[in-house]
Amino acid sequence: MEMQVGADSLQLPRPVYIMQTASVVGKLEGEGPIGDCFDMVCADDRFGSDSWESAESEMQKEALTLALGKEGLQAEQVRYLFAGDLLGQDIASSFGLLDFSRPIFGLYGACSTIGEALSLASMTVAAGYADLVAAVTSSHFGGAERQFRFPIEYANQRPLCSTWTVTGSGAYLLGTKKTHAKITGVTTGKIMDLGVRDAQNMGAAMAPAAAALILNHMKDFARKPEEYDAIITGDLGSVGHDILVELCQIGGCDISQNHYDCGMVIFDHEKQHTCAGGSGCGCAAVTLGSYFLPRIISGKWKRILFIPTGALLSPVSFNEGQNVPGIAHGVVIEYEP
């Protein structure tokens, strides 16, 4: 079987099954439209910790523990961890996953990290390098605001195009044991910089990368958008969604009928005042597992393209006047009867 498909994609040499997933979120996410879908909602966004950063680590720890527990597995059975977060130097993952004491690959793809993690994790299993691996990412509103924007105490006004970082962590166990959901393909994103300089408008910064990924993916696999029950981006929000649909249209792909964005699903952005929607490493991770994946597992959906999106900036790069490039990583998830 040809594994290298087109220029940017892989057809995995054997299917990799999503054996389990678990999602842990904060209070606001629990109050949102899909609040009932999450495994754990914490009323206290500090998760019993004394800082937001430690709280984020706690969420990762809890999410992976829950995923393992639901499957009756021990941490020692996991051969590799693939993990990342939004904070500088990936500290939420380093401290959150320390106690599992498993070989770990730290990743950074901004909010696209769960796509990168599922890509590398499924490539690892499909190659026979492991029978069970885990992919974990997280984000925290408080930690992200402090890192990228303003201290919350400033009560700064948020532009309507801005997104609200999801407080949450999603963990996935991937392996060779057959389930009803399998990862069959991977399309890897390139960094794209179209000159966006507004770090508050990340939907605009990421939409071109998502559009390029969708177009490259369809070309590589010689498929059309209608061959997917859903094309699900990570956290473009309503502003990025509109740009994405239009850019795909220009590229000859109509995704207007089956595009979903995790950032638009997780919050009721009008009632919950989250402006353009949710974002962050946790947004796509918890929404896929809790809300979309059950549709695959039940067989209602046969094939989806999951595309977490990321804005590649840091406080330093932004303050030094750099643009905000975007990236997106895609994985194909299919129903296994």
Next chain:
Amino acid sequence: MEMQVGADSLQLPRPVYIMQTASVVGKLEGEGPIGDCFDMVCADDRFGSDSWESAESEMQKEALTLALGKEGLQAEQVRYLFAGDLLGQDIASSFGLLDFSRPIFGLYGACSTIGEALSLASMTVAAGYADLVAAVTSSHFGGAERQFRFPIEYANQRPLCSTWTVTGSGAYLLGTKKTHAKITGVTTGKIMDLGVRDAQNMGAAMAPAAAALILNHMKDFARKPEEYDAIITGDLGSVGHDILVELCQIGGCDISQNHYDCGMVIFDHEKQHTCAGGSGCGCAAVTLGSYFLPRIISGKWKRILFIPTGALLSPVSFNEGQNVPGIAHGVVIEYEP
């Protein structure tokens, strides 16, 4: 062939060749004991940029361009980039590798990132997912000081156990085309926290992770240290070196005869006042390629274990009173006649 070796290691199903490497360093590195080995030494540590962070991006761009040029290859022929750096949100890599427009996996393993990158890159090639990939990492003294320690203008006193972040970037092309150096095995590190709280003493923070990796590696492959011509850590420096040798001794492994540390090789730490030696994502990357790899290629050495080491802290985690855990990633490089 059994690929999963022991608990933490992989025997690659086919050898992956180091097709080319290139190293770009700053002025101090060029004046050091192995200064003549590097492909490019820049007299101006800003590399023509207006910030240290942009300079670091320039180094990555230059290192990969040089590696491709030496091999007569075009960027389009590289299927995947595996890259990372020390800065928050991996910005040196994001901006440095943007123009190559290749599918990219952003990585973070602190100073161990070149080990993580070579691991994932060689796993990708060995699985048949790509015929040519690149691994690139970098660090910059100015950017790292600003991020992790004190503004240089403070002229703060450096403790003798501290290390000096190497200004440099190393790029590696890995592929299926036969050369005299091949990667044959991978041992992946776990995060280890032995309670070190001194962010200036990173050798002590990282040595336990390096020792654990060496002991796990020898156990997994049922080998002894004397079966390696060299066991090369990334950036423990002289303080970490002593701890490592002792910890390995306690674990029943005598590496005192064949242990090298890139951080001790790249600088004459007494003459150049770099305290315990060099460190950073660029340290191991440029030292392996420029100084150690030629010994493999010439056949003088038959097998080495290369173990870049990383200290998993961020300015935020440190200021919030967290410990400094360590990690190490190992790859086996062998001579191919």
